[in-house]
Amino acid sequence: MASWAIIGLLAVCHASYITAYTKFPEGFTFGVATAAHQIEGAWNVSGKSENVWDRLSHTRPEMIADGTNGDIACDSYNRYREDVEELAHLGVDFYRFSLSWSRILPTGFIDELNPDGVRYYNDLLDALAEHNIEPLVTLFHWDLPQSLQDLGGWANPKMIDYFRDYADVCFKQFGDKIKSWITFNEPYEICEDAYGDEKKAPAVDSHGVGNYLCSDTLLKAHAEAYHLYNETYRPVQNGKIMISINSIWYEPSDPENAEQVALAEVANQFKFGWFAHPIFTEEGGYPAVMVENIARQSASEGLNKPRLEQFDDYWIERIKGTSDFLGINHYTTHLITGAGVDPIAKSPSWLKDIGAVTTMNVGGDSASEWLRVVPTGFANLLRWCKSSYNDPPIYITENGFSDRGTLQDYGRIQYFNEYLSVILNVIYDDGVRVLGYTAWTLMDNFEWRAGFSERFGFYYVDITHPDRPRTPKLSVDYYRQLIANRELPQDERFKDPAVRRL
Numbered sequence: 001m002a003s004w005a006i007i008g009l010l011a012v013c014h015a016s017y018i019t020a021y022t023k024f025p026e027g028f029t030f031g032v033a034t035a036a037h038q039i040e041g042a043w044n045v046s047g048k049s050e051n052v053w054d055r056l057s058h059t060r061p062e063m064i065a066d067g068t069n070g071d072i073a074c075d076s077y078n079r080y081r082e083d084v085e086e087l088a089h090l091g092v093d094f095y096r097f098s099l100s101w102s103r104i105l106p107t108g109f110i111d112e113l114n115p116d117g118v119r120y121y122n123d124l125l126d127a128l129a130e131h132n133i134e135p136l137v138t139l140f141h142w143d144l145p146q147s148l149q150d151l152g153g154w155a156n157p158k159m160i161d162y163f164r165d166y167a168d169v170c171f172k173q174f175g176d177k178i179k180s181w182i183t184f185n186e187p188y189e190i191c192e193d194a195y196g197d198e199k200k201a202p203a204v205d206s207h208g209v210g211n212y213l214c215s216d217t218l219l220k221a222h223a224e225a226y227h228l229y230n231e232t233y234r235p236v237q238n239g240k241i242m243i244s245i246n247s248i249w250y251e252p253s254d255p256e257n258a259e260q261v262a263l264a265e266v267a268n269q270f271k272f273g274w275f276a277h278p279i280f281t282e283e284g285g286y287p288a289v290m291v292e293n294i295a296r297q298s299a300s301e302g303l304n305k306p307r308l309e310q311f312d313d314y315w316i317e318r319i320k321g322t323s324d325f326l327g328i329n330h331y332t333t334h335l336i337t338g339a340g341v342d343p344i345a346k347s348p349s350w351l352k353d354i355g356a357v358t359t360m361n362v363g364g365d366s367a368s369e370w371l372r373v374v375p376t377g378f379a380n381l382l383r384w385c386k387s388s389y390n391d392p393p394i395y396i397t398e399n400g401f402s403d404r405g406t407l408q409d410y411g412r413i414q415y416f417n418e419y420l421s422v423i424l425n426v427i428y429d430d431g432v433r434v435l436g437y438t439a440w441t442l443m444d445n446f447e448w449r450a451g452f453s454e455r456f457g458f459y460y461v462d463i464t465h466p467d468r469p470r471t472p473k474l475s476v477d478y479y480r481q482l483i484a485n486r487e488l489p490q491d492e493r494f495k496d497p498a499v500r501r502l
Protein backbone atom coordinates (compact mmCIF):
# COMPACT_ATOMS: atom_id res chain seq x y z
CA MET A 1 0.00 0.00 0.00
CA ALA A 2 1.21 3.52 -0.77
CA SER A 3 0.23 4.52 2.74
CA TRP A 4 1.90 7.92 2.76
CA ALA A 5 0.28 8.74 -0.53
CA ILE A 6 -3.11 7.86 0.82
CA ILE A 7 -2.59 9.85 3.98
CA GLY A 8 -1.35 12.75 1.91
CA LEU A 9 -4.33 12.52 -0.34
CA LEU A 10 -6.80 12.53 2.47
CA ALA A 11 -4.93 15.31 4.24
CA VAL A 12 -5.11 17.70 1.31
CA CYS A 13 -8.61 16.55 0.35
CA HIS A 14 -7.80 16.43 -3.35
CA ALA A 15 -10.20 13.61 -3.96
CA SER A 16 -11.87 10.77 -2.20
CA TYR A 17 -9.66 8.51 -4.25
CA ILE A 18 -7.81 5.55 -2.77
CA THR A 19 -5.69 2.93 -4.44
CA ALA A 20 -4.92 -0.57 -3.30
CA TYR A 21 -2.24 -1.22 -5.91
CA THR A 22 1.35 -0.14 -6.19
CA LYS A 23 2.99 -2.59 -8.59
CA PHE A 24 2.83 -2.19 -12.38
CA PRO A 25 2.10 -5.19 -14.56
CA GLU A 26 4.82 -7.08 -16.38
CA GLY A 27 5.73 -5.36 -19.64
CA PHE A 28 4.32 -1.93 -18.68
CA THR A 29 6.71 0.72 -20.03
CA PHE A 30 7.68 4.19 -18.85
CA GLY A 31 8.96 7.18 -20.76
CA VAL A 32 9.15 10.94 -20.85
CA ALA A 33 8.19 13.32 -23.62
CA THR A 34 9.35 16.56 -25.21
CA ALA A 35 8.61 18.38 -28.47
CA ALA A 36 11.01 19.90 -30.98
CA HIS A 37 9.96 23.53 -30.80
CA GLN A 38 9.80 23.46 -27.02
CA ILE A 39 13.39 22.30 -26.51
CA GLU A 40 15.59 22.46 -29.59
CA GLY A 41 16.26 26.16 -30.16
CA ALA A 42 18.63 26.74 -33.11
CA TRP A 43 15.61 28.24 -34.78
CA ASN A 44 17.34 29.68 -37.83
CA VAL A 45 20.66 27.85 -38.06
CA SER A 46 21.82 24.74 -39.88
CA GLY A 47 19.20 25.13 -42.55
CA LYS A 48 16.07 25.27 -40.41
CA SER A 49 13.35 27.57 -41.71
CA GLU A 50 10.73 29.58 -39.87
CA ASN A 51 7.75 27.80 -38.36
CA VAL A 52 4.43 29.20 -37.13
CA TRP A 53 5.66 29.50 -33.54
CA ASP A 54 8.77 31.39 -34.63
CA ARG A 55 6.51 33.75 -36.52
CA LEU A 56 4.04 34.25 -33.68
CA SER A 57 6.62 34.76 -30.94
CA HIS A 58 8.70 37.14 -33.08
CA THR A 59 5.93 39.25 -34.55
CA ARG A 60 3.52 39.23 -31.62
CA PRO A 61 5.73 38.79 -28.52
CA GLU A 62 2.95 40.18 -26.35
CA MET A 63 1.10 36.93 -27.06
CA ILE A 64 3.71 35.00 -25.02
CA ALA A 65 3.19 35.43 -21.26
CA ASP A 66 6.81 36.23 -20.42
CA GLY A 67 7.85 37.51 -23.85
CA THR A 68 10.18 34.53 -24.42
CA ASN A 69 10.38 32.41 -27.56
CA GLY A 70 11.84 29.18 -28.83
CA ASP A 71 14.94 30.73 -30.42
CA ILE A 72 17.25 28.96 -27.98
CA ALA A 73 14.76 27.22 -25.68
CA CYS A 74 16.70 24.43 -23.89
CA ASP A 75 19.30 24.45 -26.67
CA SER A 76 18.74 20.74 -27.18
CA TYR A 77 19.92 21.06 -30.77
CA ASN A 78 23.39 21.46 -29.29
CA ARG A 79 22.89 19.71 -25.95
CA TYR A 80 20.99 16.58 -26.92
CA ARG A 81 23.75 14.42 -25.44
CA GLU A 82 23.01 15.89 -22.01
CA ASP A 83 19.34 15.17 -22.59
CA VAL A 84 20.12 11.56 -23.34
CA GLU A 85 22.28 11.31 -20.20
CA GLU A 86 19.32 12.58 -18.18
CA LEU A 87 17.04 10.05 -19.83
CA ALA A 88 19.51 7.30 -19.01
CA HIS A 89 19.67 8.51 -15.42
CA LEU A 90 15.89 8.34 -15.15
CA GLY A 91 16.06 4.82 -16.57
CA VAL A 92 13.20 5.35 -19.03
CA ASP A 93 12.24 2.62 -21.46
CA PHE A 94 11.42 5.14 -24.17
CA TYR A 95 11.80 8.79 -25.09
CA ARG A 96 9.00 10.56 -26.91
CA PHE A 97 10.21 13.51 -28.97
CA SER A 98 9.06 15.21 -32.14
CA LEU A 99 10.65 15.97 -35.48
CA SER A 100 10.74 19.54 -36.70
CA TRP A 101 9.27 19.66 -40.20
CA SER A 102 10.96 22.98 -40.99
CA ARG A 103 14.34 21.56 -39.90
CA ILE A 104 14.03 18.55 -42.17
CA LEU A 105 12.25 20.16 -45.13
CA PRO A 106 12.98 23.90 -45.01
CA THR A 107 10.62 24.77 -47.87
CA GLY A 108 7.90 22.64 -46.30
CA PHE A 109 7.96 20.52 -49.47
CA ILE A 110 10.12 17.57 -50.46
CA ASP A 111 12.16 19.50 -52.99
CA GLU A 112 14.84 20.29 -50.43
CA LEU A 113 16.10 17.90 -47.76
CA ASN A 114 18.23 19.59 -45.11
CA PRO A 115 21.26 17.35 -44.44
CA ASP A 116 21.97 19.00 -41.07
CA GLY A 117 18.43 18.36 -39.92
CA VAL A 118 18.62 14.72 -40.93
CA ARG A 119 22.02 14.40 -39.26
CA TYR A 120 20.73 15.91 -36.02
CA TYR A 121 17.92 13.39 -35.65
CA ASN A 122 20.17 10.52 -36.66
CA ASP A 123 22.68 11.56 -34.00
CA LEU A 124 19.94 11.78 -31.40
CA LEU A 125 18.59 8.37 -32.41
CA ASP A 126 22.06 6.86 -32.25
CA ALA A 127 22.68 8.33 -28.79
CA LEU A 128 19.38 6.86 -27.59
CA ALA A 129 20.29 3.47 -29.06
CA GLU A 130 23.60 3.54 -27.17
CA HIS A 131 21.56 3.71 -23.97
CA ASN A 132 18.90 1.22 -25.05
CA ILE A 133 16.22 3.89 -24.97
CA GLU A 134 13.46 3.30 -27.52
CA PRO A 135 12.39 6.32 -29.54
CA LEU A 136 8.67 7.16 -29.78
CA VAL A 137 8.55 9.83 -32.43
CA THR A 138 5.88 12.40 -33.17
CA LEU A 139 5.74 13.66 -36.73
CA PHE A 140 3.79 16.80 -35.95
CA HIS A 141 3.86 18.61 -32.63
CA TRP A 142 2.46 21.98 -33.70
CA ASP A 143 5.45 23.60 -35.47
CA LEU A 144 4.16 23.93 -39.03
CA PRO A 145 6.57 25.48 -41.55
CA GLN A 146 5.45 29.07 -42.07
CA SER A 147 5.59 28.51 -45.83
CA LEU A 148 2.70 26.06 -45.52
CA GLN A 149 0.79 28.32 -43.18
CA ASP A 150 1.06 31.02 -45.83
CA LEU A 151 -1.01 28.68 -48.00
CA GLY A 152 -3.68 28.29 -45.32
CA GLY A 153 -2.05 25.67 -43.11
CA TRP A 154 -4.38 22.94 -41.85
CA ALA A 155 -7.39 24.70 -43.36
CA ASN A 156 -5.96 23.90 -46.80
CA PRO A 157 -6.88 20.37 -48.04
CA LYS A 158 -3.59 20.22 -50.01
CA MET A 159 -1.98 19.68 -46.60
CA ILE A 160 -3.11 16.05 -46.86
CA ASP A 161 -0.54 15.56 -49.64
CA TYR A 162 2.12 17.75 -48.03
CA PHE A 163 1.88 15.89 -44.73
CA ARG A 164 1.98 12.52 -46.47
CA ASP A 165 5.10 13.61 -48.36
CA TYR A 166 6.75 14.79 -45.13
CA ALA A 167 5.82 11.55 -43.37
CA ASP A 168 7.26 9.60 -46.30
CA VAL A 169 10.59 11.40 -45.94
CA CYS A 170 10.66 10.70 -42.20
CA PHE A 171 9.80 7.02 -42.56
CA LYS A 172 12.45 6.69 -45.27
CA GLN A 173 15.19 8.61 -43.46
CA PHE A 174 14.66 7.37 -39.89
CA GLY A 175 12.33 4.38 -40.04
CA ASP A 176 15.07 1.80 -39.62
CA LYS A 177 15.73 3.28 -36.16
CA ILE A 178 12.16 4.07 -35.08
CA LYS A 179 9.63 1.39 -34.22
CA SER A 180 6.93 3.64 -32.75
CA TRP A 181 5.42 6.64 -34.48
CA ILE A 182 2.80 9.21 -33.58
CA THR A 183 1.29 11.13 -36.49
CA PHE A 184 -0.27 14.09 -34.69
CA ASN A 185 0.02 15.41 -31.18
CA GLU A 186 -3.28 16.70 -29.81
CA PRO A 187 -5.38 17.39 -32.90
CA TYR A 188 -7.90 19.31 -30.79
CA GLU A 189 -5.22 21.85 -29.88
CA ILE A 190 -4.03 22.06 -33.47
CA CYS A 191 -7.51 22.74 -34.83
CA GLU A 192 -9.51 24.42 -32.10
CA ASP A 193 -6.77 26.38 -30.34
CA ALA A 194 -4.95 27.53 -33.47
CA TYR A 195 -7.65 27.85 -36.16
CA GLY A 196 -10.73 28.33 -33.96
CA ASP A 197 -9.03 30.55 -31.41
CA GLU A 198 -5.80 32.42 -30.71
CA LYS A 199 -4.52 30.14 -27.98
CA LYS A 200 -1.87 28.57 -30.20
CA ALA A 201 0.06 29.57 -33.33
CA PRO A 202 -0.83 30.47 -36.03
CA ALA A 203 -3.67 32.05 -34.01
CA VAL A 204 -6.03 32.24 -37.00
CA ASP A 205 -9.12 32.53 -34.77
CA SER A 206 -11.64 31.51 -37.42
CA HIS A 207 -13.95 30.25 -34.68
CA GLY A 208 -16.57 27.75 -35.71
CA VAL A 209 -15.19 27.49 -39.26
CA GLY A 210 -11.40 27.17 -39.51
CA ASN A 211 -11.33 24.66 -36.66
CA TYR A 212 -13.61 22.29 -38.61
CA LEU A 213 -11.79 22.78 -41.92
CA CYS A 214 -8.66 21.83 -39.99
CA SER A 215 -10.13 18.63 -38.54
CA ASP A 216 -11.23 17.44 -41.98
CA THR A 217 -7.72 17.94 -43.34
CA LEU A 218 -5.92 16.63 -40.31
CA LEU A 219 -7.87 13.38 -40.01
CA LYS A 220 -7.41 12.67 -43.71
CA ALA A 221 -3.70 13.51 -43.49
CA HIS A 222 -3.38 11.20 -40.50
CA ALA A 223 -5.11 8.39 -42.40
CA GLU A 224 -2.90 8.85 -45.44
CA ALA A 225 0.27 8.74 -43.32
CA TYR A 226 -1.03 5.63 -41.59
CA HIS A 227 -1.80 3.84 -44.84
CA LEU A 228 1.55 4.82 -46.29
CA TYR A 229 3.33 3.39 -43.28
CA ASN A 230 1.12 0.34 -43.14
CA GLU A 231 1.51 -0.60 -46.78
CA THR A 232 5.00 0.53 -47.66
CA TYR A 233 7.09 0.73 -44.51
CA ARG A 234 5.59 -1.59 -41.93
CA PRO A 235 6.41 -4.74 -43.93
CA VAL A 236 10.12 -3.88 -43.78
CA GLN A 237 10.41 -1.69 -40.68
CA ASN A 238 7.99 -3.61 -38.44
CA GLY A 239 6.89 -0.63 -36.40
CA LYS A 240 3.67 0.75 -34.95
CA ILE A 241 1.89 4.00 -35.63
CA MET A 242 -0.76 5.86 -33.66
CA ILE A 243 -2.27 9.25 -32.90
CA SER A 244 -2.17 11.09 -29.55
CA ILE A 245 -5.51 12.62 -28.63
CA ASN A 246 -5.85 15.11 -25.84
CA SER A 247 -8.72 15.23 -23.44
CA ILE A 248 -9.76 17.73 -20.95
CA TRP A 249 -12.35 15.36 -19.56
CA TYR A 250 -15.79 16.78 -18.77
CA GLU A 251 -17.93 15.73 -15.83
CA PRO A 252 -21.27 16.98 -14.54
CA SER A 253 -20.81 19.36 -11.63
CA ASP A 254 -23.75 17.56 -9.99
CA PRO A 255 -23.57 13.85 -10.82
CA GLU A 256 -27.26 13.46 -9.89
CA ASN A 257 -28.35 16.03 -12.47
CA ALA A 258 -29.45 14.11 -15.59
CA GLU A 259 -29.17 17.13 -17.89
CA GLN A 260 -25.59 17.80 -16.80
CA VAL A 261 -24.71 14.12 -17.19
CA ALA A 262 -26.05 14.14 -20.75
CA LEU A 263 -24.27 17.39 -21.58
CA ALA A 264 -20.98 16.12 -20.21
CA GLU A 265 -21.25 13.22 -22.65
CA VAL A 266 -21.92 15.68 -25.48
CA ALA A 267 -18.88 17.73 -24.43
CA ASN A 268 -16.68 14.63 -24.33
CA GLN A 269 -17.84 13.69 -27.82
CA PHE A 270 -16.97 17.18 -29.02
CA LYS A 271 -13.60 17.13 -27.33
CA PHE A 272 -12.22 13.60 -27.47
CA GLY A 273 -14.76 12.02 -29.84
CA TRP A 274 -14.13 14.68 -32.49
CA PHE A 275 -10.87 12.91 -33.36
CA ALA A 276 -11.30 9.51 -31.70
CA HIS A 277 -14.70 8.54 -33.10
CA PRO A 278 -13.61 8.64 -36.77
CA ILE A 279 -10.61 6.41 -36.03
CA PHE A 280 -11.55 4.14 -33.14
CA THR A 281 -15.24 3.23 -33.60
CA GLU A 282 -16.72 0.63 -35.92
CA GLU A 283 -19.18 3.16 -37.24
CA GLY A 284 -16.50 5.77 -38.03
CA GLY A 285 -17.05 9.41 -38.93
CA TYR A 286 -17.56 12.35 -36.62
CA PRO A 287 -19.79 11.70 -33.58
CA ALA A 288 -23.48 12.03 -34.56
CA VAL A 289 -24.12 14.61 -31.86
CA MET A 290 -21.44 16.89 -33.30
CA VAL A 291 -22.81 16.65 -36.80
CA GLU A 292 -26.37 17.27 -35.59
CA ASN A 293 -25.56 20.17 -33.24
CA ILE A 294 -23.42 21.94 -35.81
CA ALA A 295 -25.98 21.45 -38.60
CA ARG A 296 -28.70 22.91 -36.38
CA GLN A 297 -26.58 25.87 -35.31
CA SER A 298 -25.39 26.54 -38.85
CA ALA A 299 -28.97 26.61 -40.15
CA SER A 300 -29.98 29.03 -37.41
CA GLU A 301 -27.07 31.27 -38.44
CA GLY A 302 -28.51 31.46 -41.96
CA LEU A 303 -25.82 29.31 -43.57
CA ASN A 304 -26.75 27.04 -46.48
CA LYS A 305 -24.28 24.34 -45.43
CA PRO A 306 -23.21 23.08 -42.00
CA ARG A 307 -19.84 24.38 -40.81
CA LEU A 308 -18.86 20.76 -40.20
CA GLU A 309 -20.11 18.05 -42.52
CA GLN A 310 -19.85 14.31 -42.03
CA PHE A 311 -17.13 12.58 -44.08
CA ASP A 312 -18.34 10.76 -47.18
CA ASP A 313 -18.29 6.97 -47.25
CA TYR A 314 -14.88 6.79 -48.85
CA TRP A 315 -13.26 8.85 -46.10
CA ILE A 316 -15.20 7.19 -43.31
CA GLU A 317 -13.71 3.88 -44.38
CA ARG A 318 -10.29 5.32 -45.14
CA ILE A 319 -9.94 6.91 -41.67
CA LYS A 320 -11.43 4.07 -39.63
CA GLY A 321 -8.97 1.85 -37.79
CA THR A 322 -5.90 3.92 -38.64
CA SER A 323 -4.12 3.71 -35.29
CA ASP A 324 -2.41 0.72 -33.71
CA PHE A 325 -2.93 2.14 -30.21
CA LEU A 326 -5.00 4.87 -28.66
CA GLY A 327 -2.54 7.53 -27.52
CA ILE A 328 -4.00 9.67 -24.75
CA ASN A 329 -2.62 12.95 -23.47
CA HIS A 330 -4.39 13.83 -20.26
CA TYR A 331 -3.90 16.47 -17.61
CA THR A 332 -7.18 17.51 -16.03
CA THR A 333 -10.97 17.47 -15.77
CA HIS A 334 -13.43 20.36 -16.15
CA LEU A 335 -17.09 20.58 -15.19
CA ILE A 336 -20.40 21.11 -16.96
CA THR A 337 -22.89 23.21 -15.03
CA GLY A 338 -25.85 23.29 -17.39
CA ALA A 339 -27.27 23.86 -20.85
CA GLY A 340 -26.83 27.08 -22.78
CA VAL A 341 -24.15 29.22 -24.30
CA ASP A 342 -20.98 29.34 -22.26
CA PRO A 343 -20.30 33.00 -21.37
CA ILE A 344 -16.80 32.71 -22.85
CA ALA A 345 -18.03 31.21 -26.15
CA LYS A 346 -17.53 33.19 -29.35
CA SER A 347 -20.19 33.04 -32.03
CA PRO A 348 -20.10 30.78 -33.90
CA SER A 349 -17.70 28.44 -32.17
CA TRP A 350 -16.95 24.90 -31.10
CA LEU A 351 -17.91 25.80 -27.54
CA LYS A 352 -21.21 27.35 -28.59
CA ASP A 353 -21.89 24.30 -30.77
CA ILE A 354 -21.65 22.08 -27.68
CA GLY A 355 -24.46 24.02 -26.03
CA ALA A 356 -23.21 23.65 -22.47
CA VAL A 357 -21.71 25.88 -19.83
CA THR A 358 -18.30 24.74 -18.58
CA THR A 359 -16.30 25.66 -15.51
CA MET A 360 -13.07 24.76 -13.73
CA ASN A 361 -13.04 21.85 -11.36
CA VAL A 362 -12.31 21.81 -7.68
CA GLY A 363 -8.89 20.32 -7.12
CA GLY A 364 -5.29 21.12 -6.30
CA ASP A 365 -3.85 24.06 -8.22
CA SER A 366 -0.93 24.01 -10.61
CA ALA A 367 0.84 26.96 -12.22
CA SER A 368 -1.44 26.57 -15.25
CA GLU A 369 -4.84 28.14 -14.96
CA TRP A 370 -6.48 25.26 -16.84
CA LEU A 371 -4.84 22.47 -14.84
CA ARG A 372 -6.36 21.29 -11.57
CA VAL A 373 -5.51 17.98 -9.96
CA VAL A 374 -8.50 15.67 -10.47
CA PRO A 375 -7.31 12.05 -10.64
CA THR A 376 -10.85 10.63 -10.44
CA GLY A 377 -11.58 12.26 -13.80
CA PHE A 378 -8.65 10.38 -15.33
CA ALA A 379 -10.11 7.08 -14.12
CA ASN A 380 -13.47 7.94 -15.67
CA LEU A 381 -11.87 8.98 -18.96
CA LEU A 382 -9.96 5.70 -19.19
CA ARG A 383 -13.03 3.59 -18.45
CA TRP A 384 -15.02 5.62 -20.99
CA CYS A 385 -12.34 5.01 -23.63
CA LYS A 386 -12.49 1.29 -22.96
CA SER A 387 -16.25 1.16 -23.41
CA SER A 388 -16.55 3.73 -26.22
CA TYR A 389 -13.75 2.43 -28.42
CA ASN A 390 -13.99 -1.32 -28.09
CA ASP A 391 -11.30 -1.86 -25.48
CA PRO A 392 -8.32 -0.42 -27.35
CA PRO A 393 -4.72 -0.88 -26.25
CA ILE A 394 -3.78 2.49 -24.74
CA TYR A 395 -0.59 4.44 -24.26
CA ILE A 396 -0.66 7.48 -22.04
CA THR A 397 1.48 9.68 -24.27
CA GLU A 398 1.45 12.70 -21.91
CA ASN A 399 0.53 13.49 -18.33
CA GLY A 400 2.11 16.07 -16.08
CA PHE A 401 1.95 19.00 -13.70
CA SER A 402 3.20 22.58 -13.81
CA ASP A 403 4.70 24.74 -11.10
CA ARG A 404 6.92 27.82 -11.17
CA GLY A 405 10.14 25.84 -11.13
CA THR A 406 10.80 24.71 -7.57
CA LEU A 407 13.41 22.00 -7.07
CA GLN A 408 11.48 20.44 -4.18
CA ASP A 409 8.57 19.71 -6.49
CA TYR A 410 6.27 17.83 -4.15
CA GLY A 411 3.23 19.00 -6.09
CA ARG A 412 4.51 17.22 -9.21
CA ILE A 413 5.38 14.07 -7.28
CA GLN A 414 1.98 13.96 -5.68
CA TYR A 415 0.32 14.52 -9.04
CA PHE A 416 2.26 11.68 -10.65
CA ASN A 417 1.58 9.43 -7.69
CA GLU A 418 -2.16 10.05 -7.82
CA TYR A 419 -2.50 9.78 -11.60
CA LEU A 420 -0.34 6.66 -11.74
CA SER A 421 -2.44 5.14 -8.96
CA VAL A 422 -5.46 5.68 -11.17
CA ILE A 423 -3.77 3.79 -13.96
CA LEU A 424 -3.12 0.85 -11.65
CA ASN A 425 -6.73 0.90 -10.50
CA VAL A 426 -8.24 0.87 -13.96
CA ILE A 427 -5.83 -1.80 -15.16
CA TYR A 428 -6.53 -4.17 -12.27
CA ASP A 429 -10.15 -3.35 -11.42
CA ASP A 430 -11.60 -2.45 -14.81
CA GLY A 431 -9.34 -4.30 -17.21
CA VAL A 432 -8.44 -1.13 -19.13
CA ARG A 433 -5.51 -2.02 -21.37
CA VAL A 434 -3.02 0.72 -20.50
CA LEU A 435 0.36 -0.48 -21.74
CA GLY A 436 2.65 2.44 -21.05
CA TYR A 437 2.99 5.86 -19.49
CA THR A 438 4.75 9.01 -20.66
CA ALA A 439 5.45 11.82 -18.22
CA TRP A 440 5.46 15.35 -19.56
CA THR A 441 8.30 16.48 -19.57
CA LEU A 442 12.03 15.83 -19.40
CA MET A 443 12.95 19.42 -18.59
CA ASP A 444 11.32 22.81 -18.19
CA ASN A 445 10.75 24.10 -21.68
CA PHE A 446 8.97 26.64 -23.87
CA GLU A 447 5.38 26.14 -22.76
CA TRP A 448 3.90 27.78 -25.86
CA ARG A 449 1.99 30.95 -25.03
CA ALA A 450 2.97 30.59 -21.36
CA GLY A 451 6.65 30.82 -22.37
CA PHE A 452 8.79 29.63 -19.47
CA SER A 453 6.36 30.85 -16.80
CA GLU A 454 4.79 27.41 -16.36
CA ARG A 455 7.28 24.63 -15.78
CA PHE A 456 6.48 20.96 -16.27
CA GLY A 457 10.00 19.48 -16.21
CA PHE A 458 11.81 16.85 -14.18
CA TYR A 459 14.89 19.02 -14.68
CA TYR A 460 14.94 22.73 -13.93
CA VAL A 461 16.42 24.75 -16.81
CA ASP A 462 18.04 28.12 -16.17
CA ILE A 463 17.06 30.04 -19.27
CA THR A 464 19.02 33.12 -18.21
CA HIS A 465 22.29 31.19 -18.54
CA PRO A 466 23.81 30.73 -22.01
CA ASP A 467 24.57 27.06 -21.28
CA ARG A 468 20.99 26.36 -20.22
CA PRO A 469 22.15 24.26 -17.26
CA ARG A 470 19.72 21.55 -16.16
CA THR A 471 19.26 20.82 -12.45
CA PRO A 472 17.39 17.72 -11.27
CA LYS A 473 14.29 18.30 -9.20
CA LEU A 474 13.20 15.90 -6.49
CA SER A 475 10.78 14.31 -8.97
CA VAL A 476 13.79 12.91 -10.86
CA ASP A 477 14.52 10.65 -7.88
CA TYR A 478 10.85 9.76 -7.61
CA TYR A 479 10.46 8.74 -11.27
CA ARG A 480 13.83 6.99 -11.31
CA GLN A 481 12.89 4.89 -8.30
CA LEU A 482 9.47 4.17 -9.74
CA ILE A 483 10.93 2.92 -13.00
CA ALA A 484 13.68 0.90 -11.31
CA ASN A 485 11.18 -0.96 -9.13
CA ARG A 486 8.13 -0.79 -11.43
CA GLU A 487 6.27 0.22 -8.31
CA LEU A 488 4.94 3.45 -6.78
CA PRO A 489 7.71 4.64 -4.45
CA GLN A 490 7.00 4.38 -0.73
CA ASP A 491 9.87 6.59 0.33
CA GLU A 492 9.02 9.21 2.98
CA ARG A 493 11.26 11.80 1.37
CA PHE A 494 8.90 12.13 -1.57
CA LYS A 495 6.15 13.28 0.70
CA ASP A 496 5.57 17.00 1.10
CA PRO A 497 6.74 17.94 4.64
CA ALA A 498 3.84 20.37 4.86
CA VAL A 499 1.43 17.48 4.39
CA ARG A 500 3.51 15.12 6.54
CA ARG A 501 3.13 17.52 9.45
CA LEU A 502 -0.65 17.42 9.30
Ligand code: NOJ
Residues within 6 Å of the ligand: 035, 038, 185, 186, 329, 398, 440, 447, 456
Ligand atom coordinates in the same frame (compact mmCIF):
# COMPACT_ATOMS: atom_id res chain seq x y z
C1 NOJ B 1 0.31 19.13 -24.22
C2 NOJ B 1 1.30 19.43 -25.29
O1 NOJ B 1 1.44 18.34 -26.15
C3 NOJ B 1 2.64 19.89 -24.78
O2 NOJ B 1 3.34 20.44 -25.84
C4 NOJ B 1 2.44 20.86 -23.64
O3 NOJ B 1 3.64 21.42 -23.22
C5 NOJ B 1 1.75 20.14 -22.51
N1 NOJ B 1 0.46 19.70 -22.96
C6 NOJ B 1 1.55 20.98 -21.25
O4 NOJ B 1 0.67 22.00 -21.51
